[in-house]
Amino acid sequence: MAISEQHAGRTYPPTAPYEVSAAKISEFATAIGDDNRAYTGAEAIAPPTFVAVISSAAWQAMFDDPELELALRRIVHGDQRFTYVRPLRVGDRVTAALTIDKVRPRGSADIISSSVEVVDERGEVVCVASSTFFHSRESST
């Protein structure tokens, strides 16, 4: 059965713990061309959009769900929201868990609203990453 409105509310188990390292923060900051000093040194914080690195593992759980019959080549990222409680820091060990909030059919596509909660070792929410994906149904061509 392909993805449908009935999949709203579906949740996936949290990802394996991800440990934020100074090296990965530095690599990410370089990749986005950002030389803000907050991203350097042993006390570094991660750039705000670094959360995507962690939430992408949670997105994968949904993309790989065989029941939804999603295909990466038919998925377009429509929008992205991050709501921050605190920044990610070097040494944080966090997990990410995805919930499908809503599925709406529109034309030949399904619009999937999802949210990923990034939680630290104490169980406290660090950030919520909410995304909309457009998934085109298989065309007849």
Added chain:
Amino acid sequence: MVTRSLTAEVSVGSILPPLTVRFTRADLVRYAGASTDFNPIHYSERFAAAVGLPGVIAHGMLTMATALRVVTDWVGDPTQVRSYFVRFTKPVVVPDDDHGVAVMFSGTVTALDGTVATISLDAVCGDQKVLGAARAEVELQPAPAPTGAGTDGRVG
């Protein structure tokens, strides 16, 4: 780390220093590795064409990350960002040459609620807006207390 203060210079309509960034294929490869987003539409012309794209395109998240630099360069301390939203409206096509493609990023203060400023962001590539409804909320420092003779009304 210094955070921008909510001085009289900050008001609705304030324009932040803009930023122009060129994205090359090398930048996409670097972002793919850093972000672990290895979707081949970001490096393979063949794959991009097969899914109907006009060419290899930049990661939307790279455009999103770069646009936020307008905000964090201005506010100083990135921990002050409370929320950030973008809609990915048009793909940024990145040619296979040494020059890449230029994207112009700009930001304007569009709301002030206490010490929280909403910055609306634009990202333009060629004549197309590549992000829609992009906005970040940042917490500014309260305005510094007035200083100088006669402004201290406290007794004793």
